[in-house]
Amino acid sequence: SPALAEKLGLGRAALPEEVAAWDHDVRPDGLGLPEGSGDALTGEELFSENCAVCHGEFGEGVGRWPVLAGGFNTLNRADPVKTVGSYWPYASTVWDYVHRSMPFGNAQTLSNDEVYAIVAYILYSNDLIEDDFVLSKDTLAEVQMTNADGFIEDDRDTLELPAFIREPCMENCKESVEITAHATVLDVTPEDSGDPATEVAQAEPEAAPAEAPV
Amino acid sequence: MSETEEKTTSRRAFLGAGLAAGGAVATAGLARAQGAPDPLITEVQPWARELGAGVDATPYGLPIRFEADVVRRNVSWLTADPISSINFTPIHALDGTITPQGCAFERHHSGAIEVSKDDYRLMINGLVDQPLIFTYADLERFPRVTRTYFLECAANTGMEWAGSQLNGSQFTHGMIHNMEYTGVPLRTLLEEAGVKPEGKWIYVEGADASSNGRSIPLEKAMDDCLVAFKANGEALRMEHGYPVRLVVPGWEGNMWVKWLRRVEIGDQPWESREETSKYTDTLEDGTSRKFTWVMDAKSVITAPSPQMPITHGTGPLVITGLAWSGRGPITRVDVTVDGGKTWREARLAAPGQDKALTRFYLDHVWDGSEMLLQSRAMDATGYVQPTKDELRAFRGVNSIYHNNCIQTWWVRTSGEAENVEVS
Numbered sequence: 001s002p003a004l005a006e007k008l009g010l011g012r013a014a015l016p017e018e019v020a021a022w023d024h025d026v027r028p029d030g031l032g033l034p035e036g037s038g039d040a041l042t043g044e045e046l047f048s049e050n051c052a053v054c055h056g057e058f059g060e061g062v063g064r065w066p067v068l069a070g071g072f073n074t075l076n077r078a079d080p081v082k083t084v085g086s087y088w089p090y091a092s093t094v095w096d097y098v099h100r101s102m103p104f105g106n107a108q109t110l111s112n113d114e115v116y117a118i119v120a121y122i123l124y125s126n127d128l129i130e131d132d133f134v135l136s137k138d139t140l141a142e143v144q145m146t147n148a149d150g151f152i153e154d155d156r157d158t159l160e161l162p163a164f165i166r167e168p169c170m171e172n173c174k175e176s177v178e179i180t181a182h183a184t185v186l187d188v189t190p191e192d193s194g195d196p197a198t199e200v201a202q203a204e205p206e207a208a209p210a211e212a213p214v
Numbered sequence: 215m216s217e218t219e220e221k222t223t224s225r226r227a228f229l230g231a232g233l234a235a236g237g238a239v240a241t242a243g244l245a246r247a248q249g250a251p252d253p254l255i256t257e258v259q260p261w262a263r264e265l266g267a268g269v270d271a272t273p274y275g276l277p278i279r280f281e282a283d284v285v286r287r288n289v290s291w292l293t294a295d296p297i298s299s300i301n302f303t304p305i306h307a308l309d310g311t312i313t314p315q316g317c318a319f320e321r322h323h324s325g326a327i328e329v330s331k332d333d334y335r336l337m338i339n340g341l342v343d344q345p346l347i348f349t350y351a352d353l354e355r356f357p358r359v360t361r362t363y364f365l366e367c368a369a370n371t372g373m374e375w376a377g378s379q380l381n382g383s384q385f386t387h388g389m390i391h392n393m394e395y396t397g398v399p400l401r402t403l404l405e406e407a408g409v410k411p412e413g414k415w416i417y418v419e420g421a422d423a424s425s426n427g428r429s430i431p432l433e434k435a436m437d438d439c440l441v442a443f444k445a446n447g448e449a450l451r452m453e454h455g456y457p458v459r460l461v462v463p464g465w466e467g468n469m470w471v472k473w474l475r476r477v478e479i480g481d482q483p484w485e486s487r488e489e490t491s492k493y494t495d496t497l498e499d500g501t502s503r504k505f506t507w508v509m510d511a512k513s514v515i516t517a518p519s520p521q522m523p524i525t526h527g528t529g530p531l532v533i534t535g536l537a538w539s540g541r542g543p544i545t546r547v548d549v550t551v552d553g554g555k556t557w558r559e560a561r562l563a564a565p566g567q568d569k570a571l572t573r574f575y576l577d578h579v580w581d582g583s584e585m586l587l588q589s590r591a592m593d594a595t596g597y598v599q600p601t602k603d604e605l606r607a608f609r610g611v612n613s614i615y616h617n618n619c620i621q622t623w624w625v626r627t628s629g630e631a632e633n634v635e636v637s
Contacts, residue, residue: 007406010352014337014345022337022476025417025427028485054294064294076500080612082491087502090485097487100425101324104298107423151494154506160608164510165596168548170557176637177553177586179624183378183520183633189385190289 026096033095033137038117040124040131046114047121050103059083059125069125072146085126089151091143095119276316283307286317287384292373297325298424300367302388305514305536306521310563311392311571312362315451318391321367321467323424326453329473334457336403336441340417340478343408350457353443356398356406361440361463362570364538366390366509368466368493371617374602378633382521383535386621386633387514390538392571395461397442400435404479413479417486418460421475428469429483430462434507438463441474464540464569465507466615468493498610511539511599512618513547513574513591524580524629533576537566539593544572546592551578553586553622553636554601560589585625586636602635 026032048057056062059069071081080086084094099115101107110118120135128143129135135143183189277284286301293299303319320326331350339345367389373379380386404416409432416435419427430439440461443450450456455472462469468488483489483505495503515535518524524531533551537544544566548557563573574589591599602619624634 007408008356010355011338011346011348011406014339014347018337018347019339019345023339023478025419025478025484025486027480027482029482066294075496075502076498078612080496080500082496084491087491089490093485093487093490096427096484097491100427101423101487104324105423107324150500151490151502151504154503154508156503156506156508156510160600161595161597163604163608164598164600166598168557168590168592168598170548172555173557174553174555174637177555178637179586179634180637181378181635182624183381186377186379188289188291188379189381189520190287 024096024100026092026099028090028092028141030092030137030141033092033140034112035137036112036116037134037136038113038115038120039134040117040120040129043117043119043121043124046110046118050110051118054104059122068122075147075150083126084122085128085146087147087150089145089148091119091123091128091140091145094122095140098122277314281307284317286319287388289380289385298323300369300389302384303391304384305388305390306383306516306519308516309534309573311536311573312446313391313393313571315391315393315446315448315454318393318451318454319367319389320453321389322422322453323426324422327422327473328452329421329457331457334421336458336474337476338403338407338479339476340480341410341413342404342479343410346403346407348403350443353398353441353458356402358396358398359440360394360396360444361438361461362392362394362567363461363463364390364392364509364569364571365461365467365470366512366538366540368468368506368509368615370467371512371619371621372614374619374621374633375606375611375613375617378635381633383514383516383519383621384521387516387536389467390536390571392538393445394447395440395442396444397440397458397461400439400441400460400477401437403441403477404435407479409479412481415480415483417476417478417480417484418469418471418474419476420455420471421473426468426471426488427484427486428471428488429480429486430469430507432479434462434465435477462507464509464542466493466509469507493615495609495613495615497608497613503613506616509538509540510616510618511537511541511544511591511593511597513537513544513589513599514621515549515587515589515623518587518625518629518631519623520631520633523631524625527629528580528582531578531580533560533578533587535574535589537572537574537589537591538570539591539595539597540569541597542594543568543570544591545594547572547574548590548592549574549576550588550590551585554588554620557590566594582627584627585623586634587623587625587631588620590620 054065055068061067068084071083071086074081116135123129284304284307288301300321334350336348370389416430419425442461443458458474460471460474537547547560549560550557560574560576566572605619622634622636623631625631
C-alpha cells in the first residue's frame, strides 16, 4: 500500500449528531447501551405484535425462521438447536442486533425502551431472567448467559496445521476405495429446467437436508 | 441447430430433463460423423450471408443466449426466505480465474440495497484523533491500488459436512467469486483519521438493515484490507455492495462488508451477532470456535462434475478446476482419478497468486472406465488440503462453516458424474 508521509486532508470532521445517529453498537461490557428499560411482561406484548409472526409466540420459530428459545444441552448432539438461550454468549448481542436489524423488513423502528422489553422477554423465554427483572443499561451485564464460556478462539494454527502441513502421498496411498455416501440418495438438488427464470421451487425433500449453513 | 445449442441440449438431457430430445440430437450427430459431408460446412449458413447486429444494438451486453444456463442458482430449502439467503456462482461452466460479476454469487442478510454514489457516506469514528466523514468523491481522490482476491463464503460446502448432499460443484463450492478490485487501502483512511494507540480492533458495518457488523483486528485492517469501489474494471454491482465494499483478503466472506458505511476503532471486539450466533464453528464436544477468519487451502474439480458430464466419449479429456488459499498463493494441485490411491500433479494455468483463485488442468486420456475424481491443493505454507474425514476428526460434523475438504466426483462409464464420499 502506498505510504503517505502526510495526511491528504480529505473528508471532513464527523459531527457528534452524525456519530450518534450511526454508532449504535453495544459491546459485552455494556459500552454503547442507551438509557431506558423494559421487563418481560411489557416485552411479551411487543414481541407478539412485532416478532411472533416469524419467531412464534414463545420464540419457538415458525417454519424455517430462527428459533430464539430453548435448545438447552443440544450443542454436542447430532442436531444442535442454537438459540439465544442455548448458544448466544452475550446478552449485549441480543440487544444490539434487535435494536439495529429487527424486525426483519422494518428495522430500526423500535424505541430503546421497546428493545429493552423485547430482549427481556426473549431472555425470560429462555429462563435466563425472572418475569419481574427490569432490563436496563445497568442490569443487562448481570444476565448470566448459559453458553458464555462455550467459545474458544480459533485454534486451527496449533491444532490442525501440524497435521495438515505435510508431504502428500502420491503412490499407493490406499489399498481400496469404497463409495460411502451418494448425493443422489438425498436428491435435494434443484433440477435443471433449462430455464432458470421459470424454475419451480422444490417440493419438500424426502430426506431432511442438513441444517442450512447460512 | 448450431453446435453450441446441440451441446447445451445434450447436457440438459444428461441431467434428466429431456432424454428423448437429447437422444435424437445424439443420433443426428452420429449420422453426420459417418463420412457424410457436414452441411454446416457445405451449405452456406445464414450468418455467412446475412448481416449481424449493429454496434448500436447492445450498449451493455449480456452473454449470448446459448449460455443461458451459466447463471446463479439458488436452493430454496436452504433458507427461510430469499432475502437473507445465498445463491451460487456457476463455477462448473466457467474457466480461467476471473468471475464474471453478473453471475458471481450473492449473499445478503436483508437484501441487495440500492445506494447511489451521491447518497453514499463513509464514517470513521471511535478511538481516532479526528472522526471523519467521506463522500464517494473523496474516496476517489486517495491513492489507489488494484488487487485480485477470492471471496469465499464461510458456509461454502457447509451443507456437505454430514454427507454428500448437493449434486454439482455450483452448489457444493459455488459460494465463491474472484475479482480484480480497485480501491483505497483501509490503512490510508485510518491514518487520515489517526488511530489512537489504544485502538486494537475495528468494527465495520454496512448501510443495509442487517448492517452485518464484524470485528477485525487492527493488524489485519492496516495490512491488506481495501475499501473497494471497482471490481473487474467497473463499478461494483449493486448486489456486491455498490458503491463501496470492504475487501478482506483470504478471510471469510462475511467480513467483506458491503455498502460499507462505518468503520469504528475500539480496544476490544464487539461480539456482534455475525461473530457469535453466526460464523462460529461448533465442535463435537459442544464448544465452538470463534474468530475463525482465514479460509484454508481448498480446491474442486469443476469439470467433469455432476453438472458437466463427459459427453464426448473416450479419449482426450480435460480435467479442470479451481484452487485457492487464504494463507497465501497456491503452489501445487494434485489430481487423482482412482479415489486417492495414486495422484498426479496438475498443471497450473498461471503461477498461484496470493489469496486468489488458481486454475488447474490435468490433461487425461479417458479409457471409459469409472473414475473417482479428487483434487488436492497445497499452498505456500505447505498446508495440504485435508479429506473430509480428517476434518471431521478435529471438528465433528456440526461446525457448519470452513469445510475445505477434498471433494469426490464419481464418474460412471456413461460419463455422468455424482457427488459422493469415499473411504
